[in-house]
Structures are given as C-alpha cells and as structure tokens.
Amino acid sequence: MIYLLMISMCLAASTGQILVKKGLNRKKPYYWDFYIFAGVFLVLLSPFLYMKAVQTAGLSGAFGLNGISYIIVYLLGVTVLGEKGSFLQTLGILLISGGVFIWSI
Numbered sequence: 542m543i544y545l546l547m548i549s550m551c552l553a554a555s556t557g558q559i560l561v562k563k564g565l566n567r568k569k570p571y572y573w574d575f576y577i578f579a580g581v582f583l584v585l586l587s588p589f590l591y592m593k594a595v596q597t598a599g600l601s602g603a604f605g606l607n608g609i610s611y612i613i614v615y616l617l618g619v620t621v622l623g624e625k626g627s628f629l630q631t632l633g634i635l636l637i638s639g640g641v642f643i644w645s646i
Contacts, residue, residue: 543598544645547606550590555613557583559621566622605644608637 560580567574594603615634618624 543594543602544606546590546594546597547603548609550587550594551607551609551613553583553590554587555610555617557581557585557587558614559617562622606641608641608644611637612641 557580560576560583562580564574564576564580567576591603594606597603612634615626615630619626
C-alpha cells in the first residue's frame with residue numbers, strides 16, 4: 542500500500558512538473574493552456590497522497606521514497622521534453638536509484 546501511494550505521489554508531482562514545462566514552452570497564453578492546468582492539478586494532488594503515505598507508513602518509511610521523483614523527472618525530461626541528459630546526470634540518477642532501493646529494503 543505504501544509503495545503504491547508513494548509511486549502515485551511521485552508520478553503526480555513529476556508528471557505535473559513536466560506538463561507545466563510543456564505548457565510554458567507553447568506559444569499560446571499560459572493562463573489558457575490545458576497542460577498547465579493539468580500540471581498544476583497534479584502538483585496540488587501530490588501532497589495529499591504524501592500525507593496519506595506518511596500517515597500509513599510513518600515519516601521514516603515514506604520519506605526515502607521521495608527520490609523516485611528525481612528519476613521520473615529525469616526520464617520524462619529526456620523522453621517527453623527532449624532535454625539532453627549528461628553522463629554525470631545519468632550517474633547521479635543511478636546513485637539515487639541505488640539509494641532508494643537500499644532505503645526501501
């Protein structure tokens with residue numbers, strides 16, 4: 542249950558950030574953009590999922606899984622936004638992944 546809540550929270554926050562960035566890259570006024578509205582909604586949803594996760598697993602159980610967000614944002618930034626990922630960024634993501642794995646066992 543805790544893993545589902547934390548992955549949902551990380552996906553909501555990360556996807557929300559990507560959608561906001563995608564909306565800001567478009568030429569139309571940002572206050573009418575669907576991507577920005579959807580992104581802000583997801584970003585605002587994520588704290589509620591996090592609070593439920595902390596309530597369920599405690600702070601020490603839930604906090605370490607926040608690192609998943611870095612991984613998701615990096616992967617979505619490279620694939621969806623077409624950003625360039627450097628060797629050091631990729632190495633950092635691998636280290637974060639290892640840390641999240643160790644924290645979760």
